Amino acid sequence: MHKVAVLALQGVVNFDLAIPCEVFGRARQANGAAVYDILLCGEAQTVKAGWLDLVLPWGLERLADADTVIVPGVHRPIGPPSAEVLRALRAAAGRGARLASICSGAFVLAAAGLLDGLRATTHWLATAQLAGSYPKVRVEPNVLFVDNGQVLCSAGAAAGLDLCLHMVRRDCGAAVAADVAKLSVMPLERAGGQAQFIVHQPPSTRASLQPLIEWMGERCHQPLTLEDVAAQAHLSVRTLSRRFKEQTGTTPLQWLLLARIRRAQALLEQTALSVEEISAQAGFSSAGALRQRFSAVMGTSPSGYRRAFGYGGSDGGEGSPRLS
Template sequence: MHTVAVLALDKVVPFDLATPIEVFTRTRLPDGRPAYRLRVCGAAPSVDAGAFTLQVPWGLDGLSGADTIILPGCAELTEVPREVLDALRDAAARGARLASICSGAFVLAATGLLDGRRATTHWAGAAALAARHPAIEVDPDVLYVDNGQFLTSAGAAAGLDLCLHLIRRDHGSAVAADAARLSVMPLEREGGQAQFIVHDQPPVPRGSALEPVLSWLEDNRAKELTLEDVAAYAGMSTRTLNRRFREQTGSTPLQWLLRARVRQAQYLLETTDRPVDLVATEVGFGSVTAFRERFKRVVGTSPHGYRAAFRRTAP
């Protein structure tokens, strides 16, 4: 039987810890037998889980012989104990599969096993992971990354996506689909974690020369605007306008405008029943095709997919 070890370190995130425990212990093979044997392991017998203290039945010796090791996220993690890193490296050397949930990617990254590979984590921690481990190609837009032996996933619910993916790899789609139904979860979700990120525009210092220009762009985003139109309103040359925008927002005027249109489209898709082509027109896109392409590039899913995920009753 396939053995899954879940490693609980101090400040472990309870949700990340519980997800693999629930999913793997409930998974059944077609004949009704359990698909997995599960161990909860720790570097110490007692683990601080924030709201409670967890007594773990296995030490790091429980990692030996495990076919898969899951690394849940930790609310605080300054340094991974050396004995933990050594145990994970030893497990990898004998061929064990290592998978992280949310900030558990920082633990896996500390082993060096992700160097030269693509990985993900919660979008809020992606920049920190990339800065701390520059040898890793961090992708903040996906729900999980499968490198074969090493897998990483984004925050919270993406851990469930990862577990279902592992079940499908081990036992096929039928067993994974049953596990997904027990979790009231689709076997595959459309899009990546980009759809869950609030795409606010970069802040502009109060009193900046661009402040009235940005307000004007917000008010006129539904109109067909050219760079020359924006420069004329700002009283600047197009070259100066582009330079000021890059200095103060990190993007060009037209990129900023497109993002503002997408942000407004997200609001309309969430709060109204207007058809997608009408939403595209209302926020300023000349064609619905251009709108769909830009929306998917920014948000990571289609307008229809976004509405299905985030639709709420219109006020």
């Protein structure tokens, strides 16, 4: 069974701590068996967690045999991570364990040197601090999470759900992850990044673009242009772009691209259609355009994604875990 060690440091955020326990704890194989063994551990037996005191069943020694180590955020760091915590994290990474942070947990991974040269994120309020404190880290302030392969990071709060669902999907396939998402009352994948949650100047109070966004989603497979979308909204291109950015944190064309990528993902997971057929049904001009855009967004090719998550996988059946 895949062992997930959740590291609770002093001042841990209860919500951040609960996310991996709930998400990984709900993952089930097709026969109902649990996929993950969750180990709640820390440097001290008792840790402060907001208004609670938590008694942890395991110490740092359990990081030594964990397949995945999750570092939740803390409210206000009581101090830098201890040398023992940093050594345990480096040792886990050195033997090939997967490491992931939620919210300000990224500061712990960065302190251990595990984010040097890698993409990373944290809560939007702290991205500038992370970048200033650890200049070797490539901080991306607008994303919900980043996946570097062995090391992953999420933004704050609910973005931890996005990250953990992504890891379940990567481990077990889309069917298992979709079941967990349904139990968590969460979409399996959210569009946009945390830019949509950043506090800017108050946006325009004009009508919501939600009907337009729904219209775009229903027609994302069609060759829509920015002018087409603006005409549907009865707005100029400039006004549309400004309002769209205010309300979604992204541009209309970028939103369309991500919608098309999601459509291609679904077709790769659920059908035996060729990449050429999928490109046409997902709104791409050619199979080459799909491959280029898909790889840029997802970090893998359509065929690689299908091998990992999709139709005709080698795991022996839909919903079976792909854990080593």
